[in-house]
Amino acid sequence: MGFKEYVARRLLSSLVTFFLIIVLNFFIFRIMPGDPTRTIARDARLLPEQRELLKKRFGLDRPLWDQFILYLVNLFRGDLGLSFQYRGTPVVEVILGRRMLNTFLLMGSSIAVALVIGMTLGTIAAWKRGSKADIAAIIFSLVTYSIPTFWMGMLLILVFGYYLDWIPISGTITTGVEYQTFWEYAADYLHHMVGPMVTLVISFIGYHFLLMRNSLLDVFTEDYMLTAIAKGLSTRTILFKHAMRNALLPMISVMALEVVYLFSGATATETVFTWQGLGLLIYESVVKQDYPVLQGIFIFMALAVLTANFVADVVYALVDPRIRYG
Amino acid sequence: MNKYKPLFILLALLLIIPYLATPLKASPEEKELKFELMVLSWDGLSVTAGEVIAEQLKKVGIKVEVSALDDAVMYPRIDKRDYDAEEMAYGVDPIPTYFYDRFHSSQDFEGGNNAWSYHNPEVDKLLDQAFSTGDVNKAKELFHRAEALIAEDVPYIPLFLAKDVHAFAKGWKNWTVMPAGPISPYNKLTPIYIYNEDGKDTMVIRYPSAPEPLSPMAADNGRALYYCSLVYDTLIAYDPHLKPIPWLAKSWEISDDGKTITFHLREGVKWHDGKPLTSEDVAFTFNYIKEKKVTGGIYTVHLIRLLDSVETPDEHTVVVHLKSPFPFALHVFGYTFIVPKHIWEKIDEYDWPASKAPEYAVGSGPFKFVKYVEGEYLELARFDDWWGKKPNIKRLIIKIIKEDESTILQIKKGEVTTFRYGLMSPGLIKAVRKDPDLQVVEAIDQWDYLLAFNNKRWPFTIKEVRQAIAYAIDKKEIVKKLLDVGIITDNYVFEQWYGDWANPNVPKYEYNPEKAKELLRKAGFVDVDGDGILEYAPEKAKPTTPSPTKTQTVQPTTQKPTPTPTTTEKPSGPDMTLVAGVIILIIIVLAALWYLKKR
Amino acid sequence: MLLKVRDLRVYYDTVAGVVKAVDGVSLSVERGEIVGLAGESGSGKTTMARAIMRLLPSNARIVSGEIVLDGVDVLSLSESELKDFRWKKVSMVFQGAMNALNPVLRVGEQIAEVLVEKAGYDKRRAWSRVEELFKLVGIDPSRTRDYPHEFSGGMRQRAVIAMAIALNPDLVIADEPVTALDVVVQSKILDLLKRLRDELGISVLLITHDLSVIAEACDRTAIMYAGRIVEYGSTEEVFEEPLHPYTRALISAFPSITGERRSFEPIKGDPPNMLNLPPGCAFHPRCPKAFDKCSKEVPELKEVKGRLVACHLWG
Ligand SMILES: Nc1ncnc2c1ncn2[C@@H]1O[C@H](COP(=O)(O)OP(=O)(O)OP(=O)(O)O)[C@@H](O)[C@H]1O
Ligand SMILES: [Mg+2]
Secondary structure (H helix, E strand, C coil): CCHHHHHHHHHHHHHHHHHHHHHHHHHHHHHCCCCHHHHHCCCCCCCHHHHHHHHHHCCCCCCHHHHHHHHHHHHHCCCCCECCCCCCCEHHHHHHCHHHHHHHHHHHHHHHHHHHHHHHHHHHHHHCCCCHHHHHHHHHHHHHHHCCHHHHHHHHHHHHHHHCCCCCCCCCCCCCCCCCCHHHHHHHHHHHHHHHHHHHHHHHHHHHHHHHHHHHHHHHCCHHHHHHHHCCCCHHHHHHHHHHHHHHHHHHHHHHHHHHHHHHCCHHHHHHCCCCCHHHHHHHHHHCCCHHHHHHHHHHHHHHHHHHHHHHHHHHHHHCCCCCCC | CHHHHHHHHHHHHHHHHHHHHHHHHCHHHCCECEEEEEEECCCHHHHHHHHHHHHHHHHCCCEEEEEEECHHHHHHHHHCCCCCEEEEEEECCCCCCHHHHHHCHHHCCCCCCCCCCCCCHHHHHHHHHHCCCCCHHHHHHHHHHHHHHHHHHCCEEEEEEEEEEEEEECCEECCCCCCCCCCCCCCCCHHHHCEECCCCCEEEEEECCCCCCCCCCCCCCHHHHHHHHHHCCCCEEECCCCCEEECCEEEEEECCCCCEEEEEECCCCECCCCCECCHHHHHHHHHHHHHHCCCCCCCHHHHHHHEEEEEEEECCEEEEEECCCCCCHHHHHHCCCCCCHHHHCCCCCCCCCHHHHHHHCCCCCCEEEEEEECCCEEEEEECCCCCCCCCCCCEEEEEECCCHHHHHHHHHHCCCCEECCCCCCHHHHHHHHHCCCEEEEEEEEEEEEEEEECCCCCCCCCHHHHHHHHHHCCHHHHHHHCCCCEEECCCCCCHHHHHHHCCCCCCCCCCCHHHHHHHHHHCCEECCCCCCCCEECHHHHCCCCCCCCCCCCCCCCCCCCCCCCCCCCCCCCCCHHHHHHHHHHHHHHHHHHHHHHHC | CCEEEEEEEEEEEECCEEEEEEEEEEEEECCCCEEEEEECCCCCHHHHHHHHCCCCCCCEEEEEEEEEECCEEHHHCCHHHHHHHECCCEEEECCCHHHCCCCCCCHHHHHHHHHHHHHCCCHHHHHHHHHHHHHHHCCCHHHCCCCHHHCCHHHHHHHHHHHHCCCCCCEEEEECCCCCCCHHHHHHHHHHHHHHHHHHCCEEEEEECCHHHHHHHCCEEEEEECCEEEEEEEHHHHHHCCCCHHHHHHHHHCCECCCCECCCCCCCCCCCCCCCCCCCCCCHHHCCCCCHHHHCCCCCCEEECCEEECCHHHC
């Protein structure tokens, strides 16, 4: 089977999965206990006619089947309904606004940095396994991996935000500032991102480190590694050319899964730093039972996961020449 | 797949077991005086108070099982009246309409505010009268009579009103304290009079989450309402004692039959876009609310119900005709956000998204909308053409900060002035009170904590039990345990909020555990088995000096007590379930053995 | 003499105990000759080879002995000297060449990189050298940019050999170079090794458990049993008249060596337990000619009829 055919097939199966998720996404929220009208019209004093109008506004007055058809039709028109908590605001507007960008930038850069640092450390530790540096790195990563990010963030805020005054305590930008240039804005934004990013990088490093280390230790047992050593190649070549490339293969699927974070965000970190991202939005939507927003986020997440997996499969096929498609 | 079949069967059986096993522990202690007390897990005050109550009741022989639940679990149970007792905060606002909602039998529907299922025809009659008269003094008298009856019945026990604890950054002066604190939708004075000694002209108020919806017609939470109170004017405002004061209306008259209110508007009032504000705008606002059945705003529900028609005899006079008199009609119409007709006549959906604010957010209040950065902050600027006293500050920024701790740090740094909601965590309140870098302001808050009974459920069907519990609870101890963040109340209508609407002579249940025990005995409760917990055994309770002999224990179930639980759930049937449980257990063990052997 | 191994002992520490994989081996290889090292699975052949390259796993230790290659004392080389020594002096064709090539790198690249890193070639020259090497070992030079999985087993074996001779080493250790290849390919590869020996003058230590391979390609043959050399002499002589009972058993266990039929007799008994070797001659429990002394004394490797034999029969 050719590469093109392989890609086409994967694409098709992704689409089918996506459709299934869309359907599931609708029904799961209807099956869940609790009447959605209660969340928008909780106030017991509301007059019956007010209640009826509210239901109508959110399309909850129709039979379930009608609602489903409407949901599908609207979905393909890019309309995900109206948010409950941000009364009347289209879900698409709630999700795709600043929040999406905030989470993308924060999570994207944190994961990337953690990936690079974690993998480099993991490679070195695997090479020197059993050494003091290796053991220290393992302890460090286990500790940072298990420290609650919430606590970590609070600590950073107290030390670097309050006492040392190096980083802002909350938000993504300084309040009430008129920026003259885009660069001024970017600098302010990045300054605000330091705190949450350091928190996340620290919490992510351990995971990547351990994963890379293990993956490498596996690779080290392979015959071609012995060949590389027998060839008297430099340690750098052995590690980064022969070992790392092979160890990266399992990491590709991990990275594909991490794409979810781009949409799910990191609720704890976003909360401590009031970094208004999707993690915080999901949390608040759950608390406020804003299921149109949750539905919307899940669709985006599903889309991201499917795309990422699709891309990962293709990349995998490209990076690992052994993979025969099919 | 086949290989694992036994495993699946085993798992399935394991899942069934708990259902069969639950009734096993039912019958014997059925008549013990015990109940489940729900408290709200994320509210430290509710949880602590619940624990103290449980201890206090244990001393008089009542067993209380406290379960701290999330609101997603707790509220539906309250809505469905599926609970024994609950203790948490309810909210009030400047007019005591809640008095009707909480006690009128018509409000005992699923989700209705009469969550305790309190039914007293006499009270119903008094409330009906009180809420349909225009005569405020008559209404007050009816209130007093109703409150006396309710206090005698004790459908729930009022515990305390929470304190609103606010911290201000150093240098800020001259806020106004009133019920619900210095920063609330009813407090239009603080933002006008507050100033900074060091000349800072921007006040920053922290919100814990987004201010949306920004539409004054959709605003349905305290944050949105507070924003609206800054940008939109109302016909009246409140003084520090919640008495109506002239605002957009410089004066008003209410007809003797209470069915007509005439407002005389100030002259020369301008909208933020420069257009003049006239009686047309006011009439338009009222009609719009009624027509669209608007859900936001403060008293809109009553407005929709009461409004018959509006007349505008001239540019500065508004005459409101009511369908029926209402003692709080002045507040209902007076404290409604007035919107400009020239903008709103084009608006079809009143709950427009925040992105429309630059176009739609035109008010006539002391501050005007500048911009909203989604999820970050909302910027307002002083409206220099405002009719009243110019605010001292030039800018007012509402900044979203999730964490209380971060907020306090930013107030200490001077980046934030204060916050919208009072602090809720006793620990934090303690720290703030001691902090020399902060100015702490304490006021009465709008949250009243109460211990509610499900009046339809045994043992709360027995009035003496409710009263005994009222005597057995030491509110002073509760408030002390809560680091003094509450103000004890015995009233159902709060004097601190409503002045003489409260009955000063309601029966008070001073802490008296002896009296509580006596009442319980009268109701037929004695400790039959000597475990410290009372049981319902009326025959044994009768003699004044009882000597409970354990030899001839009368089964409480054999003689149905007069106030039987109307919904006797647990079938005390023979131990069929036990047998079934044992059989299933044996089957599981056999299945497990067989499975292990096969491997 | 190119390689001289004297009294080499390599032990593995394992949880179960010490495995004496190589236990007092002495062996020499002359320039330009192909020496076969044969023996049952587990007899220590690979351990021996890896010791020569100083490529032992971390749980192995060299207890005693000496390895001298072209006058260099291999066991005393430092880490950095080792890097230089490996592949330039001695290279290796690993057991199971299928996995000896890195699957994600092009085959040519894996050869070119040694040329670039260790012989100072620039990229272009390295690649053209790779093409030459491919020609030399009989692979179509246009396939240097293929990935290992695109090669057949025989091609991979050739590629690995090409890689081994890339730096013109003095000695190539070929550990089971033809196992798992079909007979036709086998003899082609063996012919290739012989041709390379003739053309380039390199020595080959050919490790195998397949005596037919030895018979086809080797000048001299060493037979290993339980970590020791039991017989070492010219291939012809060893096959003609095996002196050690184990050698004899081994030869008769093979149905066909040089083509002619022989009686087929499998070796009796189980291979030795390397964790717990029998006392005396390790072969004595399986030896048809064993006598008293065999279970008591370890036989020395002694010269008998112009070769070396370790057996009390020739005491
Ligand atoms: N890393 C190791 N740790 C422990 N024991 C080992 C290790 N490697 C090899 N051994 C043991 O050492 C002995 C010799 O192994 P070696 O690989 O040298 O045998 P071989 O003659 O090459 O066998 P084959 O023909 O199967 O490749 C065997 O008993 C083996 O189990
Ligand atoms: Mg081997």
